[in-house]
Structures are given as structure tokens and as C-alpha cells.
Amino acid sequence: MYLAIREMRFAKMRYSLIAVIMLLVSFLVLFVSGLARGLAYDNAASIQNMDADYFIMEQDSDHRFARSRVGEQTLAQSGSIAGRENVQPLGVGMTTVAAEGTSRKLDVTLLAVSPQGWLMPEVTEGKAIGTQSEGLVLADDKLKDAGVRLGTAIVDQATGMKWTVGGFVANESYSHAPAVYLSERDWRLRMQHAADGTDGSTVYSAIAVKTDKKTAGRLAAALPNAEIVAKSAAVAAIPGYKEEQGSLMMMTAFLYAISALVLAVFFYVVTIQKRSQFGILKAIGTSTAYLARGIALQVALLCAGTLLTGVILIRAVEALLPGGMPFRLEPSVLALTCGAFAGMALAGSLLSVWKVTRIDALEAIGGSAA
Incomplete structure (x- = not known):
């Protein structure tokens, strides 16, 4: 730990540049995640806000409200099974x-x-x-x-x-x-x-029905000309919902992959530049595990700092966005996104850790002397 922090203090410019790159990527990941969540909520807010577990729709309606037609007889039948107070x-x-x-x-x-x-x-x-x-x-x-x-x-x-x-x-x-x-x-x-x-x-x-899975099965058996659709399936069937979310999720996945690749390249280059120093440390008895922990600690510290700054920036930008902008980043989603980003960053540092394990002390020192 001492070695990792001391090195970061010594090479401030180098690690500052890495931190800026990480900050930009993390901010972009958070913004796209918030945009994806905001668009998803704006597309289906009324259905998601409903206190319903299932929806009874017309058969072969593809779970779409616009294609479904159910009458008063179906309403009465479902009320007799699930309870009149549980159907609307x-x-x-x-x-x-x-x-x-x-x-x-x-x-x-x-x-x-x-x-x-x-x-x-x-x-x-x-x-x-x-x-x-x-x-x-x-x-x-x-x-x-x-x-x-x-x-x-x-x-x-x-x-x-x-x-x-x-x-x-x-x-x-x-x-x-x-x-x-x-x-x-x-x-x-x-x-x-x-x-x-x-x-x-x-x-x-x-x-709309408030009930459990067992009663939903009874409704399906009693209403052969209707479909019992879970709320999540009804939301996913809203026109354009899956396509819109699929595109945004693909963008987010690429951003995660790009962040891991960028960090892997940065730390790999830094590791190669310090090959002779690592060789000397190994020659005087420093274990490979200690050096690997130092690299992981540097990545963790950079992640923590950039993610904290990124969260502050994204909340500031969120406050400045116009009211009609579909942006939504709940604390749970924010924590999950930050955790995933940190995980990808640590995964990207594994290439540098592998390089450290492959360094031969005598060869590295000889290369330095030459």
C-alpha cells in the first residue's frame, strides 16, 4: 500500500491524466444509464406505477393494450375468482x-x-x-x-x-x-x-388484477379466450420499448468494455515502463503478490475518486436538465452502475498484474543496465 500511494504522489501528472480519462468514461456511463432508465420510465410510467400484478387481455393480442378488447362478462368472471376488490x-x-x-x-x-x-x-x-x-x-x-x-x-x-x-x-x-x-x-x-x-x-x-401466481393460474384456466399477462410482460410489449432499451443497453455495454480496455492499456503501458523498477524490487525480495496488490490498489483509488466526482457531476447536470428530459437515475441503479464500472476497471488491470508476474528480476535488471 505504501509503495502504491507513494508512486501516485510522485507521478502526479501521469495518474492525473488517467483519472481524467476514467472520469470522462464514468460520467458517460452514468449519463447513458440515466437516459436509458429515464426513457424506459417515460415509455411505461403509468403501467409501472399501477398497483397491479397481472393484466387480463384478449387472446392473441401480443400482450399489447391497443390490440386487446375484453368485455364486462370477463370482468365479472375474473372478479368471482380473484375477488371483486382485486380486479379493476x-x-x-x-x-x-x-x-x-x-x-x-x-x-x-x-x-x-x-x-x-x-x-x-x-x-x-x-x-x-x-x-x-x-x-x-x-x-x-x-x-x-x-x-x-x-x-x-x-x-x-x-x-x-x-x-x-x-x-x-x-x-x-x-x-x-x-x-x-x-x-x-x-x-x-x-x-x-x-x-x-x-x-x-x-x-x-x-x-388489472392484484393476485398471486396461483390465482393467476386459476384465472387462465377459467378464461380460455383471454391471456393472463404479468406486468413486466405488458411493459415490455409497449411498442418500441424493447427496441429502445436494447439499443441503449448495447451502448452501455460497449462503454463498459471500452472503459476496461482503456484502463488495461494505460496500466499495461505504465507497467512496461516500470519493468526495470519491478525487477529491482523483486531482486531485493519484494513478492509478486505485493506488487500485484499495489496495482490493484492504484486502480481502486482512481476508481473511487473518479466515481465520486462523476456522481457529483451527474447530479449537478441532472439538476440543470429541462423538466421534459427523460432522465432517471435511482440510488440503487447508481450504486449498481458504479459497482459495475469499478469491476470492469479492476478486470482491466489484470493484464498489468499478469505482466508483473512474468517479470524476471535478473533479466529486468540486465535490461536496465544495458
């Missing part, structure tokens, strides 16, 4: 709205839930939708940037229906579109207006 109807529809009196069009996702049910999100401003509320909706607060306020009337471009924004919710979106929550009654009227209903019956996109 859910309507999902993409549409375009415009604030009354303006020509600006906004893409939103309509989510129909029971006003007093457990799918209804917490209201951050305004008032919640009641069972007697007619024409009132809750809008994601990102719509404020488009000029939508409490009491603003929005018009559905597909059906011509008009609703009034009675309150706002936070962090509710689907397929990167802000969510607008409406009551079952308004959903029923919209479906009938769009001629999607049959014989006046209400058709939903899915049925």
Missing part, C-alpha cells in the same frame, strides 16, 4: 387533443379507470374525479408546458368529445405521451361515440 377495468387509447379555442394539437394517452379504484393515481393539483363527475379528467403535469391549466377544456380530435381538466398528476405517461385519466363513464361514451362498443356493452383494453 382499464381502458387505454392513444389520441390527439387540442385545448378549446386553440389550434395546437397534443398527442396523449387516454387511461380509463374507476374513479374510486386503486388504479387511480394520486392527484398533485386540483381535485380527484368522483363517481358523479361528468366530463372531468386528470392530466399529467407535463401538459402544463403546452398551456393546459386547471379548468382548461380539451377536445378529442377523434370523436369531438370535450372534457375539462379538473386536476393534475405527476410522472404519468404511456408510450412517451402524457396520460389523461378519465372515468369509466366517459370511456363508455367515447367508445360508443367511436362505434367500438357492441350492443351498448362496455369494452375495455384490459383488466
